[in-house]
Each structure stands twice: as C-alpha cells, then as structure tokens.
Amino acid sequence: MKKIILALLLAAFWSSCKQEIPMVNLGIDDVYTVERMKKVILHPEFPGEYQWSMKNTNGQDSVVSTERDYIFVAEKPGNYSVKLNIIDSENPIEHSVQIVVWEEEVAYSRYVSQVFEYRPAPGQFVNTMPEYEDGDTEETMRKKAQESISGKNDVMVSLGGFGGYITFGFDHTVVNAKGKKDFKVRGNSFYAASNPNPDAPAEGGSCEPGIVLVSLDENDNGIPDDDWYELAGSEYYKPETKHDYEITYYKPDADKIATPQPNSPISDTTYIRWTDNLGQQGYMAKNVYHTQDYFPKWLDSDQLAFNGTILANNAVDESAGKNGSYYVLYAYDWGYVDNHPNEYEDKISFDIGWAVDGNGNPVHLPGVDFIRVYTGVNQQCGWLGETSTELARAEDLHIQDPTILPNP
Template identity: 30%
Template sequence: MKRTFFLNLFAAAVLLSSCKKEEYRAPSITGIAADTIVLNIGDRIVLAPNVKNLKGNSYAWLVNGQATASGQLSYTFEATASGNFEVTFKVDNKGGTDKQSFNIYVEKPIELTIADQLEVSMGKVLEISPTVNGPAGNDFTYQWSIGDSVIGRQRILNFISPAAGTYELKFRAVAGKQTATATRKIVVKPEQYVQNAYMVLEYAPAPAKNHNWAIIGNAEFWKFGHEFQLPYNDFLAKATAMRRDNVAPSLVIGSWGGYAVFRFDHTVANAAGKPDLELTATCSRLDLPAVYVAYDRNKNGKPDEEEWYEIKNEDYGLEDMPDYAITFTYNKTETDAKRIYTYYNWKDNQETPAQGEMLTNKTFTSAMTDAGTFSSRGFFPGLSMTDIPNKKVAILDGWQNTFTRKGKRITKNLTGAPPFSQKLNIDIDLAVNSRGERVQLPGIDFVKVRKVVYPVQQDFINAGGQVVDYNMDETRMLHVGAILDKHLIK
C-alpha cells in the first residue's frame, strides 16, 4: 500500500514539474532584415526587433561581440566611427535561447584636401586636383563654383579666367547623404595678350578660278602689294607677323576643302552662356564655314588630331558626302608673246569620279603689280613667276604640285545668296566630338576654318534654269580674316 502511495506521489511530482517547464517556452526573435543598414557618422538608429514568448526573458545587446546593454528590448546605435558593425540581440529564458544580428555599415566621412596656394596667369589653364576621401563606391558628385556661377562638375577642375583678380573657389562633394565643402582663394595674375588668333600654323587653300594663294589682306587689292609670293614657311611667318599687328589681313581659303589653322598666344576661356570667339569671314548666309577648335591638353604647342572638335552650327549633320575628297595636280605652263597659260587638273574620289582641267589665261601687261612683280592671281598654290624676262615659273619651296583636300561635303543651292564680309559668333560650348556628343572644354588654343559647302546655283540666263556647279568660281571663294577672343577687351 505504501509502495503504491509513493509511486503515485512521484508521478504527481513529475507531472507537476512537466507542467511548470512548459510555461517557459523558448523565445523567438523576428523583424530583423538581412540587408545591411548604411549610416553616416553622427547618425543614430533605434533597433527594436519583435520577440515572441516573453515570459521569464532576459535580454542582452552586443556590438561586435562586446556587451553594451542588457534588460531592454530596444537599443539605440550611435555611429561614432566608420566600419562594419554586427549588433547582436540575445534573449534567454528557462525554455531556451535565441539571438539575431543587425549588420550595420558606417561610411567614412568625406574629407577634402586642396592645395593652399592657388595662382595662375589669366588666359592660362590651371588643373586643380583635390584629394577626396570618404565612402567606398563611385556615387560621388562634385560641383565647383565662384559665387552663384557653377564652373565645373568634375573632381578635377581645369580653371581658367580671362580677367585678373582674386576669386574664391568653392568645392562641394556629395556621396549618399553626405556633403562636404571646401573653399580656396585663387589669384589670377594679369598678362598682355593679342586678341587675334594671329599665328598661322597651316595654310591649305583649294584653288579656283582667279584664286590668289599669295594674298594676305583684301583679295581685290593684289595690285597694291597685298601679294606675298614666298616659300611656304616664309609665307606662314609673314602672315603671322601681319595678323599680329593688324586684325584686318585675311587669307583666301578658296574652294571646297580649303582650310587654315590658327593659334592664339593664350587659351581662350570657355565662358558659360555666351560666345567666346568672333570670326570675320567672307561667305554667303548659306555658305558658312565649318569651325573646329582644339585645346592643347598635353601642352605640346600643336593641335593633335584627337584634340579637334567641331563647333555645331545650323549646317551640322547636313552633309551628303561625309568623306569627300578632291585631288588637285599642277599640269603645265605655256606662254606666247602676250599671254601666259597655266593648267591644273582636279579629280574627286567618287566611284565614277568627277574631274576637269582649270586654265588660267592672262596677259603679261594686265598681270603686273605696282611693285613690278607678276601677279599670282589664278596660279596654282605656290606657283610663281620667278624669272619675268624669261617667263619662267616654279613651285616655291614647301608648296606641293599635287595635293588632296578632303572632309565632309554639304551640297547647297546658293541662288540668291551672294557672299559678303560678316562676323560670326562662336561658342565653345557647342563643340562636339566625331559622334556628335557635346564635349566640355575649359578653353581653346587653336582654330581651324574649313570650307565645307559645295556651292551649286540655278543659272537661269545661260543654262535654261539648270543647276550649275559653282565650286571653283571666283565669286564663291571663302576668305578668313580676324579670329578674336571676345573676352579680351581692346
């Protein structure tokens, strides 16, 4: 009987103990996302996970394994240092244990370092390359400004000013929610420059009827000493000297494909929102030249081929032949008692080539200048009468007796659009690359002017209203005069 009593008592105790243990169910943590929480230094975040089965629980918070708080369901994490942090929440009771972790990344603060002493001459480019440290990744954005004017949106600033003075530069970097700024004063020293792009680096005319390759100045004044029949390099030097002292002298570029390359003695600043250059050219309103600009980025003093960009104008993209070319070849010179006859041939690059011969026929008496020289008007480029008494001609040193002019061709009917001397405003902000994409240039050092319009015209008098090729007609030749930096006030 006693044995039965004790067995019943033991069973009751076991049953009672089992009932009490079931009251402490193991805790369960929810509400913690797997994504990493990104903070900046100075940020605070309240971490408050959900807990199921609260009876008898004890709570602990650990940051990177180190206990930081206990007895609370939430924890405020303060970002005081950058790096990766694992914030673990641990729950214990008699029924079991659970723990989950928040992953937090505190980004590095943005730190900017700029040289203390900034100085540059006006009309020169100074590359300012600040050091930027901060959050990993490539989501930085930048802004350079002077007062209310934004002058750059890249980390590296190519600073240029057309005016002397002291300016305060402000540099701002933004990454995520962070923003940092730094300011520096920059001193721009005064200099004396020539406003005109007076240096002639290359002269590549394309001949035409009565074209005058030796003219530096007004083409109609050939008799009055505007001709300079010189070897090629001497001609460039003479044109350079004349254009330095006077903005009026022009060069006759000639027919389609002719061009010339000019250089400033400083870098012309690219000022936002306004034109930077003024180009004087003789052409019609429908026959505008193509203008190309180059910034001497590698400072080698010459325009490298990859540095050229076209200024987008109203004719941009209208070319019907993007890769047109004409080859000109000097043929011969013949004379008789009164006249001289010079011949050259031309031929284009089409599958069925257009070609022809140009003849210049002039008397000796009417071709003499006031200085007693035989005019080069109508001669092949570089051809000069080197011996007037014996009527001998020669191609002067540096010029070529055959050459090719190539580029894009825009065929236009120019009926009713006579050429005249006009001033064209050029905005460097309109420069585009070979794909038509805008490029950002701090300024430019070189200018190339090329004739790209191939003129045709309705001839109602002589051809019954037919379209006539006027490319090598003397009335359709391009003349290029002054190329002025509009930011230099003279």
C-alpha cells in the first residue's frame, strides 16, 4: 500500500511540474512547401548562437548562415533539407527542416513587373523621358516609368544627373545562382564610330554608367524599405571612387536670367546650381537642343538631394585643340548600367554575388526583390550636357522567354 501511495504522489508531483513549465515553440515547422523563386523566411524563437547548414555537392553539411533569420530561395524544384543548430550551453537545439519546392502554377515573367520609385535628378531629358504633362504627380510619373520599362516594353527612361534613380522588381525573387549572372539591364550606350585620338581605347563613345543597388524583402511586406547593398563593379575599390557622396541641386528661379556661352549651343551656363559634401559647387548647363525645364516639374521642392557612390569622370575632350567639340565617354570594365552597348550581353549583365555592405564587405543574398539604378557620375560635357544614365528593359536571366525556343 505504501508503494502505491508513493507512486501516486510521485505521479502528481511530476504532473504539477509539467504544468508549471511552459512549452515554448521553436517557431519553425518541420516541413514547408513553396513555389520556386519564392522565399521561405525561417525565424527561430529561441536565443543563442545560430548556425544554418545545408548539404553541399559532396553531401557534407556546409554552413550557409550564422544570422538568426535564414531566408531560403530555390531556383529549381526539388526537396531541400536545412538544418539549424542553436548553440547554447543550457539549451542547445538541433532542428531539421524539409522544404519542398515545386514549379509555379502560373509561369513567371522574365521581365520587370513593377516600378516602385522614379526619382530623377535634374537633366536635359527629364520631363521628356517619360514626358511630363500638366497635373502629373509623383505617382503618375511612376506609372509612366513603369509603362516604359515593364514587360517587353523597351522605352528609355532618363535618370538625370548624379544620384537620380529608379527602383523596380519582378513578379518573383531573382535568385542568386552560384557562378552565374542573374539579371541584365538594357541602356542606350554606344561606342564611337571614330575617335580623333588614334590611341584611345575602343570601348568609348556614349557610356553613362549607372550604379546598381539590390535589396531582399526580408520583412516580406512588398515595399523596398529593407537594407540596400551595392553591386561592386570594376571601379568600386579604386581610390578615385568616392563613397558616401552627397549632392544637392537647387531649382532655378522662374525669372532667372540666362547666361549663354557665346558661339555655343549652351544657352545657360549657370542654369541649375549644385553643391556637394566635398565642399564643391558648380552648375548644370542648359542647351538649345532641350528647352524644357530640367528640374522635375512634378516635385514640389526647391531642392533635391541624393547620395551614394560616385565614380571618377569618364569623359575626355578628344577634339583637336581641346575645344570641347568632341567628347568621348569611355566605358568602365564591368558592373554598371548604360555602360556598354546592349549587344554585349555579358557586359550589361549583373551578378547578385557582387553585393557588398556599406563598408565594402561582401554580403551573401539568396536572391533580391528590388533593384535600384542611379546615375553614378557628376559630369558636364560641354554641348553634350550632363552625363545621365538611361535604361529600358530589364530581364531575369534565369527565366526562359516562352517565345524563344530552346536550343535542340
């Protein structure tokens, strides 16, 4: 009898202990199913030191992240296994997650589906590419920019002078495929048919480099409000490249008196004043070829400020006597929009693996949801005017165009 009573007491004791200890869910399921090129965001609730791993090509566990959250994206359908180790002296945890990835039910588009922001700096093609009409707002101009570059549309949009930008995305996450370029962006760059300087590089003409930023929708709200990372092109680490550059443009007064340059197409040498955080100032000139306002007419502001990385000027006056009649804008090697002609596909294509943080350290992103392009130089080229990046269609290189038959 005493043994029975003791057993009952012990059972009651353990039962009460179990009720007093709350069971905390890890916050991660055992199995997930998702379409390819869509994100699975894994967020563990337990604290500790995190280590996410997956099998590599040799079948061995390979650490893929040490951040608390792990975002999984797959280019191809299949069964994937992700293992989480939470290293904690009191409560170590090992948890395996199976992710089943299937083909999308509705085929993704290879092309841009949405423009989220269009904010050009002043420029000679602003208010015409796309065209401003009375009553247009920032939203209607965004829609016009979207109509220009979404789908198979191939209409140029101008970003104006340094810093002017556009932000766009696709109907899926663009996957960072190892060892491959991930997307391309078309511009209107060209190489000069002739050059007064016989010793000049061949890759020169009208090359107006735009810098690329990318962002992953980590909070999954569909808005480009997460961290941005620059794709470090060929010039990123060079000493003449300046990071954390800032410039402010000032809207000219309506009654401003023009200061034309004699015997020149430049109709106002002091049209739009600018200052920067390096203590410099100057002017964006106006020319007779583009007589509309250069300051974005839909923005109700007397100043526009932009910041980012600024590249060294790439324009050289190659005219005889350096009289400003023949400027050549030389291409940088790789990593910039509107920097090489569109027929050079490798030169106009980009690898998400080039992403770096604000300190220039490489960052691994499984994919990106938002892409931003901005003009990367602050440069005036005589009668040619300011250097301004133009762009048109962008394409995800991992999505096959259904109108193009695969090679047999």
